[in-house]
Amino acid sequence: MITTQEPAKPPEVSYQGAIESPVEEGAPVEIATACVPCAVGHFSTSAGLLNEAVRFKGEGITSNEVLDRIAKALEEQNTLERVDLTPEKLQRAPEWERGIATEALEQSRKLRHSLEGITSIDELEQAASHTADYYKKLNRQWYKGRFAHLGKERVETIEKRLSSEDKDRIKKRAEALIEEA
Secondary structure, eight states: OOOOOOOOOOOOOOOTTTTTSOOOTTOOOOOOSSOHHHHHHHHHHHHHHHHHHHHTGGGOTTOHHHHHHHHHHHHHHHHIIIIISOHHHHHHSOHHHHHHHHHHHHHHHHHHHHHHTOOSHHHHHHHHHHHHHHHHHHHHHHHHHHHHTSOHHHHHHHHHHOOHHHHHHHHHHHHHHHHHO
16 A cells, blocks of 8 residues: 655745845845846846847848847846736835836836837847936936835844945945936
8 A cells, every 4th residue: 555645835935025124144135026126137138138239230130149139138028027027016016116117117118119120220229228228227216216215224234244445435336326316
């Protein structure tokens, strides 16, 4: 006679409130559910791919190097729209993050439609330029918003981990970002 056991159930994991919870020493940091950091990554990758595609403009718009990079950028934007910024995830996002996420979703759609209809190297160069510009804007919005919403306990925990040199470097960088904005 053969007996079987039911497989063990995996532990339940909750991501609710992950962004507001204080960081414990040595504890892993969880990422928020509406993935604006993911959007930053997808736009960063797309900008890099399109900039690389432009490097091959001498081979023409039908070059495999150009077409493959456009396809990869489309893959990035499709993943952003269909996995990372779904309506369900947007609803679970903290209020301050929703506006950034919604704008990223709109920009992703514009980029995707642009790439799907691309017909010339000039259009490729324009898409590469717009994508790089938007990536910079999104990155700045995300970090500024994130730093503004860390919460006192989390800020204090982070400050304890920083050396005086790190604090000076961060202060100088923050001042430079404020001047740029």
